[in-house]
Amino acid sequence: MESVSNRVTTTLTWSNSISTSSLQIPQVFSIRCTKRLRVCCASDRTQKMTVSVTGATGFIGKRLVQRLHADKHSVRVLTRSRSKAQLIFPVKEFPGILIAEERDWKDCIQGSNAVVNLAGLPISTRWSPEVKKEIKQSRIKVTSKVVDLINGSPEGVRPTVLVSATAVGYYGSSETQVFDERSPSGNDYLAEVCREWEATALKVNKDVRLALIRIGVVLGKDGGALGTQSSKCFYLHFMLTIRCIASFLIYNLSSSIVGSSYI
Numbered sequence: 001m002e003s004v005s006n007r008v009t010t011t012l013t014w015s016n017s018i019s020t021s022s023l024q025i026p027q028v029f030s031i032r033c034t035k036r037l038r039v040c041c042a043s044d045r046t047q048k049m050t051v052s053v054t055g056a057t058g059f060i061g062k063r064l065v066q067r068l069h070a071d072k073h074s075v076r077v078l079t080r081s082r083s084k085a086q087l088i089f090p091v092k093e094f095p096g097i098l099i100a101e102e103r104d105w106k107d108c109i110q111g112s113n114a115v116v117n118l119a120g121l122p123i124s125t126r127w128s129p130e131v132k133k134e135i136k137q138s139r140i141k142v143t144s145k146v147v148d149l150i151n152g153s154p155e156g157v158r159p160t161v162l163v164s165a166t167a168v169g170y171y172g173s174s175e176t177q178v179f180d181e182r183s184p185s186g187n188d189y190l191a192e193v194c195r196e197w198e199a200t201a202l203k204v205n206k207d208v209r210l211a212l213i214r215i216g217v218v219l220g221k222d223g224g225a226l227g228t229q230s231s232k233c234f235y236l237h238f239m240l241t242i243r244c245i246a247s248f249l250i251y252n253l254s255s256s257i258v259g260s261s262y263i
């Protein structure tokens with residue numbers, strides 16, 4: 001099996017560190033974020049793309065689709081439930097967006113320039129053995145399907161980019177250690193999930209540019225960490241806003257970055 005490092009030619013590193021702190025946005029965050037957004041926004045001047053998105057109806061996916069649609073890219077929402085997606089992306093507000101359930105994913109992926117893979121059972125639930133199994137399996141199943149559909153696409157209609165989510169959980173957790181992209185994977189359950197999730201994405205055809213995005217804690221008014229976590233004793237990886245992550249995903253779609261990106 002090919003390792004991530006074999007495939008990496010460039011690594012875009014945005015800091016991620018772990019510290020114990022109450023839930024508040026440090027001032028330095030907004031300064032860093034502004035700098036980063038400036039980098040990301042450079043991608044707004046790129047050619048129009050057709051992008052298929054799994055997990056598009058989720059917290060990050062919704063914002064990504066809004067941004068892509070506002071920037072006049074064509075968006076294909078790959079969902080398990082058309083009716084749910086239609087409520088989230090009503091045709092009046094999102095004219096031209098294509099919504100497809102699983103049996104139609106193939107037709108959507110073929111002819112897309114890029115695929116963004118965000119699907120997976122939310123982890124912010126009580127972890128029974130069954131839920132833990134589903135957290136891992138849901139990610140591997142969707143990623144595997146996306147990879148198979150990309151690999152099976154005839155040349156000419158095959159997407160050239162796969163941006164696939166993973167998480168900073170890859171590194172494990174610590175109250176004292178600082179992790180960066182050279183750190184090895186951790187020993188806990190989430191690290192195992194991330195390793196298998198990434199290994200599945202790495203099976204994509206070698207001609208397809210793969211960006212694995214190890215996402216940290218995302219903050220937003222209508223969901224994410226602010227929507228689900230108590231503000232007390234919150235162990236932070238690196239916090240980022242929903243706006244940052246949407247910009248970063250779009251940046252990865254259109255830049256020439258290959259390998260793992262950390263946000």
Ligand SMILES: NC(=O)c1ccc[n+]([C@@H]2O[C@H](COP(=O)([O-])OP(=O)(O)OC[C@H]3O[C@@H](n4cnc5c(N)ncnc54)[C@H](OP(=O)(O)O)[C@@H]3O)[C@@H](O)[C@H]2O)c1
Pocket residue numbers: 054055056057058059060061078079080081084085118119120121122123134138139142165166167168215216217218219224225
């Ligand atoms: N939000 C964060 O702070 C954060 C941090 C690190 C990593 N991430 C990762 O980034 C990705 C997107 O995050 P998010 O917060 O936007 O996730 P989310 O709001 O939980 O949405 C995930 C989407 O995945 C699909 N999904 C849910 N359960 C599923 C299942 N059992 N099988 C297949 N698909 C399922 C759903 O789409 P449909 O119903 O339309 O199919 C859902 O809208 C996730 O994989 C997450 O692990 C997020």
